[in-house]
Amino acid sequence: MQTASRYRCPCCGAALVFSSDIQQLHCESCGNSFPPETMQAVAEAQAWQDQGDQMDWVPQESAGFSGVESGALRAYRCEACGAQIVTDAEVAATSCVYCGSPSILPGVLEGAYRPDAVLPFQKSKEEAVAALKKHCSGKKLLPRGFLNGGMLEKITGVYIPFWLFQADAEADCTYNATRSHTHREGQYMVTRTEHYLLHRGGSMAFSQVPVNGSQKADDTLMEAIEPFDQQAAQPFNVGYLSGFQAQRHDLDAAACEPRANERIRDSVNAVMAGTVHGYATVSRAQARISLHHSQVRQVLLPVWMLNTRWKDKIYTFAMNGQTGRFIGDLPVDKGRFWGWLLGIALGIGAGGTGLLYLLLKMGVL
Numbered sequence: 001m002q003t004a005s006r007y008r009c010p011c012c013g014a015a016l017v018f019s020s021d022i023q024q025l026h027c028e029s030c031g032n033s034f035p036p037e038t039m040q041a042v043a044e045a046q047a048w049q050d051q052g053d054q055m056d057w058v059p060q061e062s063a064g065f066s067g068v069e070s071g072a073l074r075a076y077r078c079e080a081c082g083a084q085i086v087t088d089a090e091v092a093a094t095s096c097v098y099c100g101s102p103s104i105l106p107g108v109l110e111g112a113y114r115p116d117a118v119l120p121f122q123k124s125k126e127e128a129v130a131a132l133k134k135h136c137s138g139k140k141l142l143p144r145g146f147l148n149g150g151m152l153e154k155i156t157g158v159y160i161p162f163w164l165f166q167a168d169a170e171a172d173c174t175y176n177a178t179r180s181h182t183h184r185e186g187q188y189m190v191t192r193t194e195h196y197l198l199h200r201g202g203s204m205a206f207s208q209v210p211v212n213g214s215q216k217a218d219d220t221l222m223e224a225i226e227p228f229d230q231q232a233a234q235p236f237n238v239g240y241l242s243g244f245q246a247q248r249h250d251l252d253a254a255a256c257e258p259r260a261n262e263r264i265r266d267s268v269n270a271v272m273a274g275t276v277h278g279y280a281t282v283s284r285a286q287a288r289i290s291l292h293h294s295q296v297r298q299v300l301l302p303v304w305m306l307n308t309r310w311k312d313k314i315y316t317f318a319m320n321g322q323t324g325r326f327i328g329d330l331p332v333d334k335g336r337f338w339g340w341l342l343g344i345a346l347g348i349g350a351g352g353t354g355l356l357y358l359l360l361k362m363g364v365l
């Protein structure tokens with residue numbers, strides 16, 4: 001006696017029927033049988049996953065700066081690149097820290113987003129200047145005078161706005177996996193492949209997924225000077241801005257959500273996949289992530305920065321204001337470059353170019 005059920009075979013998709021002989025759901029198409037409880041669990045997981053990801057973030061309402069705070073701050077806008085900067089009212093911004101342009105106009109502070117937290121500077125300007133000097137020293141191809149003209153004075157401490165995404169992620173993944181065994185049966189080699197439908201579920205807390213809220217501070221640059229230890233962040237206070245500049249975000253939290261979701265998805269998938277062992281093949285069939293207690297806040301991260309124009313090209317020096325990690329690209333004096341190259345080429349012949357490349361890579365030049 002067999003009764004048709006509402007379940008479909010997870011292996012081939014045919015309708016399963018309950019077989020009273022074996023007390024299981026049986027597939028007449030592929031011959032597999034499944035306990036009813038297993039099929040119930042599969043159906044429940046499927047129904048949950050079919051709802052699709054739920055990765056909504058609570059839009060953060062900023063209270064805006066208080067009257068006292070507004071009085072202590074001054075806003076600017078760069079005519080050349082559009083950067084919006086906030087400084088301490090005592091210190092005037094004279095050139096744009098992002099593009100080096102001197103066309104800095106007073107801007108509007110009204111309606112500005114008040115950051116939730118600040119990671120205070122740990123490294124002083126002297127340390128940033130020393131790092132740049134050290135970086136330049138011994139660079140034979142650096143144009144003479146590159147560091148003159150108050151260049152080192154132009155190193156500015158800038159707070160870069162980052163959005164921190166925080167949520168508990170409930171995740172559920174199913175995988176198709178196989179195991180194969182080959183054995184001899186008389187004159188035949190028989191390969192037996194077992195198919196598994198694996199289910200993994202769990203929850204993970206994401207406390208601070210950072211996404212750069214500034215288009216002006218490019219991601220490659222910021223990644224090069226990461227990481228920042230967010231634990232040291234303090235509630236926002238205008239006092240931290242004294243003597244520094246802060247960039248106003250030009251990407252709001254909503255614009256940064258896709259990147260945060262992508263980072264969360266990658267982490268969830270990696271952790272889930274890491275729990276699947278001992279199969280010959282594994283492929284993810286379906287996955288769903290649902291976020292709870294989601295929250296977004298803005299933190300200002302400290303960076304010592306120098307963007308300087310040399311022969312119509314912008315060169316950047318940036319140092320993590322917390323750890324001192326820095327990157328910098330420097331101009332090369334063409335005349336000195338060829339002189340040097342010629343010297344090397346004459347000295348070592350054909351190997352010269354390769355060596356030069358090596359020296360550049362090693363940072364000798």
Ligand SMILES: [Zn+2]
Nearest residue numbers: 009012027030
């Ligand atoms: Zn089947």
Ligand SMILES: [Zn+2]
Nearest residue numbers: 078081096099
């Ligand atoms: Zn600018």
